[in-house]
Amino acid sequence: MNRFREVLQNHHQYARDWRAKTGGKVIGYFCPYLPEEIVYAAGVLPVRLLAEHEPDDVSDRYMFDTCRVSKDLLNQVMKGRYDYLDGAINQEGCQWLRHVYASWQLHKPSSYTHYIFFPDYIDGWRAKTLLRNELEFFKKSLEGWTGKTITDQALDNAIEIYDTNRRLLRQLYELRRANTPLIWGTEAMEMVLAGQVMDKAEHNRLLTEALKDVWGRKNVEKPKVRLMLVGSDTHDTALEELVDSLGGTFVIDEVCNGSSYFWNETVHQPDRLMAISMRYLDKPNCPIKDIYYAHRPERIASLVEDYNVQGIIIAKQKSCHPHGTDNPLIWKMLRDRVIPFLYFESDMVSSGGENRTRIEAFMESLVPEHVQVEAGVGAGMSGTDMMGSDEG
Amino acid sequence: MSPSARHQRWETRPLEVWAKAKSVRNKYDQSRIKAAEEKKLLVDGRDVQIFSGYGNLQGVMTNPLGAMTAWSSDQLSRQSRSESECHGFGRDICGYHREVYGCMYLNKDMLGGTFPKRDISIPVPAACDQHSKRGQPMADFYNIPRFQGEAPVYYGINDPKRNEVMKKHKEGEILDQIEWLEKITKRKLDDEKFRDMMVSNLRVKKYMGEVCALNQAVPAPLDQKSFFSFYTLGYIVGADLSETEDLWREFRDEMKWRVDNKIAAVATERFRWTENEPPPWYFLKWYRYMETYGAVCPGSPYSLGSGGPYEWKKDGTYGPRMSPLDRDDFPLKTREDLVRAYVEVFALGWGHGDDFRKSNNLVDVAKGWKCDAVILPFARAGVGCAYGYKESYIHATDAGYPTLFWEYSQPGDRTDFDENDMLERLDNFMEAQGLRRLED
Numbered sequence: 001m002n003r004f005r006e007v008l009q010n011h012h013q014y015a016r017d018w019r020a021k022t023g024g025k026v027i028g029y030f031c032p033y034l035p036e037e038i039v040y041a042a043g044v045l046p047v048r049l050l051a052e053h054e055p056d057d058v059s060d061r062y063m064f065d066t067c068r069v070s071k072d073l074l075n076q077v078m079k080g081r082y083d084y085l086d087g088a089i090n091q092e093g094c095q096w097l098r099h100v101y102a103s104w105q106l107h108k109p110s111s112y113t114h115y116i117f118f119p120d121y122i123d124g125w126r127a128k129t130l131l132r133n134e135l136e137f138f139k140k141s142l143e144g145w146t147g148k149t150i151t152d153q154a155l156d157n158a159i160e161i162y163d164t165n166r167r168l169l170r171q172l173y174e175l176r177r178a179n180t181p182l183i184w185g186t187e188a189m190e191m192v193l194a195g196q197v198m199d200k201a202e203h204n205r206l207l208t209e210a211l212k213d214v215w216g217r218k219n220v221e222k223p224k225v226r227l228m229l230v231g232s233d234t235h236d237t238a239l240e241e242l243v244d245s246l247g248g249t250f251v252i253d254e255v256c257n258g259s260s261y262f263w264n265e266t267v268h269q270p271d272r273l274m275a276i277s278m279r280y281l282d283k284p285n286c287p288i289k290d291i292y293y294a295h296r297p298e299r300i301a302s303l304v305e306d307y308n309v310q311g312i313i314i315a316k317q318k319s320c321h322p323h324g325t326d327n328p329l330i331w332k333m334l335r336d337r338v339i340p341f342l343y344f345e346s347d348m349v350s351s352g353g354e355n356r357t358r359i360e361a362f363m364e365s366l367v368p369e370h371v372q373v374e375a376g377v378g379a380g381m382s383g384t385d386m387m388g389s390d391e392g
Numbered sequence: 393m394s395p396s397a398r399h400q401r402w403e404t405r406p407l408e409v410w411a412k413a414k415s416v417r418n419k420y421d422q423s424r425i426k427a428a429e430e431k432k433l434l435v436d437g438r439d440v441q442i443f444s445g446y447g448n449l450q451g452v453m454t455n456p457l458g459a460m461t462a463w464s465s466d467q468l469s470r471q472s473r474s475e476s477e478c479h480g481f482g483r484d485i486c487g488y489h490r491e492v493y494g495c496m497y498l499n500k501d502m503l504g505g506t507f508p509k510r511d512i513s514i515p516v517p518a519a520c521d522q523h524s525k526r527g528q529p530m531a532d533f534y535n536i537p538r539f540q541g542e543a544p545v546y547y548g549i550n551d552p553k554r555n556e557v558m559k560k561h562k563e564g565e566i567l568d569q570i571e572w573l574e575k576i577t578k579r580k581l582d583d584e585k586f587r588d589m590m591v592s593n594l595r596v597k598k599y600m601g602e603v604c605a606l607n608q609a610v611p612a613p614l615d616q617k618s619f620f621s622f623y624t625l626g627y628i629v630g631a632d633l634s635e636t637e638d639l640w641r642e643f644r645d646e647m648k649w650r651v652d653n654k655i656a657a658v659a660t661e662r663f664r665w666t667e668n669e670p671p672p673w674y675f676l677k678w679y680r681y682m683e684t685y686g687a688v689c690p691g692s693p694y695s696l697g698s699g700g701p702y703e704w705k706k707d708g709t710y711g712p713r714m715s716p717l718d719r720d721d722f723p724l725k726t727r728e729d730l731v732r733a734y735v736e737v738f739a740l741g742w743g744h745g746d747d748f749r750k751s752n753n754l755v756d757v758a759k760g761w762k763c764d765a766v767i768l769p770f771a772r773a774g775v776g777c778a779y780g781y782k783e784s785y786i787h788a789t790d791a792g793y794p795t796l797f798w799e800y801s802q803p804g805d806r807t808d809f810d811e812n813d814m815l816e817r818l819d820n821f822m823e824a825q826g827l828r829r830l831e832d
Binding site for chain 1: 479480481482484485486489515517522524525527528529532538540541542543544545546547548551553554557558561564565568747748770771772773774775776778779780781782783786799
């Protein structure tokens, strides 16, 4: 289990070591809409760029009014933290991540770069053909760069490894459905995030071993409160650690690089690029792709039911327009269904400690015993005692 | 003798075409409000060339409606933004959207009366993140049929095959939209009306290009603030076909006459600047303030875009590209021909994009329109506005243009706007250019 945390905290070194060990190339990417299987099939390791909690003295020169994640990513790129990457790939997602990619390539061009147009209107019947054509161009571009043909066999192998990874992570998340989850939010998110910065085959081996360990756990503490995380993409486990330290835990999430990253598998067909296209078009939507009849509210509601969630924390990055525009839609659904939620805007640079008071208060509001204690019910008295009994 | 008369360098006179422009704008405003009365379906969308073919559709868009609300009524603007914020749209969301959604929630229109209910949603795809999402809140609120499009763009190496795939995708999408509207309106597209509107709009676009190019002259016959009253007419502010064409033809002719006779927009013109993105619509008088320095803005990539795109010609001038009307490879006979022309000229964003087109355009406009400096208002909460803006600043200064930037809330959101701060910055900047106010 510690290996996941170790990789996550030292992901730059992991990538360097992988390169040295395999002789392969490493590319950085921004968003889970990148069809990683094609990159993997080319023998290249795709690693997700992760924002850090670091004061920024660089990005203001190049960016204005963008979200903190994008500012921090550019900060890191310009400071050379990602100089070991052989290339950078972006696909149509949010504009701020595109800004990072564009400024990066303008000022520190990578030896290889490619931009995939990933349809925003994913529900449209033409989207799959458009994306499949884009993936064809992408495959050719990768082949030109690596000097190797990406065979159907390589694609099949990559798809199998990635689908195995998704299956294992779904198993992991299934464990969190239980009344007493065998795994809490911090550990779960570490395992998910680590997979986005390491070789999936290795991640699969680690996950298989970890799941055996987790199934064997005894005397696991039951969380006081079962929460769900919704909001902008997450880049570390700071929020999960805060919630766990307060005795509650996230039992599920609806974030881009959480459950939305791995929720669905590939439906195989002879046209591998079309199979990959469909998998990514069908995955749970990021708000920037949820532009037609919205899918997100129902998915969130469904997860609340499935995971017996008591309350939701919506952590949105400041200046995140896609999530910000979805706010009214999500809030309305939550209010209509009387699902308690706490909304706050986050900033990568801050450590999150200032949210502690709010989260603590929110959690206490969800736990009836805490409310009764405040109202003066002493030790040993039950709620029935407080309300009076039939015997009068 | 007044300071202006003392420092006058050029003859000036008001635009003769002004009254006609006001009439065209007024008719659009009325058509927007009276759509239901006239048994027209109000479409939240801008494909007016296509809508015209059905006879019972009236287009209206969040932009410029949000800008118009900000400009027309400070009180309604504040109320509507507050209402939007109560619903969950934070201050970091586009001010135009907060204004229009707020008016929708309040059921108030900027011209008085109730907010005209939308019947159909066809949002403009993806010029910025907010464009992608803009149709959804209104479509959900009114529970109306919606059609969604795409703006397929890529960056990096230009690949003609990729461009062709994306162009075909857009053309297919437009044909889908036509078919879908036939189902919704229960009317067939009248191809003749579609053709008439397309040809008329192409002519208007050509006139727009000529008007914009004529403003490269010194002195500038037209100032930016005045041009803002024209630049959407016949385009996203659609009114009567022939009246709009007449307006632009007359405008073009008047501009030619003004250039030939050196009639200036600003009699004291001695300094020219360019800018980008929408201005603070509630404080357009800053352009008049700059005139007290003898400074004029002859246009910006944002305003001049109505007549674009532009290219550097062999003779060294910077002018509009050839219209499909003048090209042999653009027949306009069949519906497919018209859709192809529509995608070529009016559809926003397909194919290869220059990720810092904004920066490159800015410097090209500064050169083409003979500007001395660049002034960049940095609008918070405008995704499309903020994208690449700092890079534009770097690009302009690297190209040797003195460049000022200042930060403010958003073109449609007056909340944090500080007039005195802005004017002081302008004063400092102009003094750094060696200029004092002519009226002191």
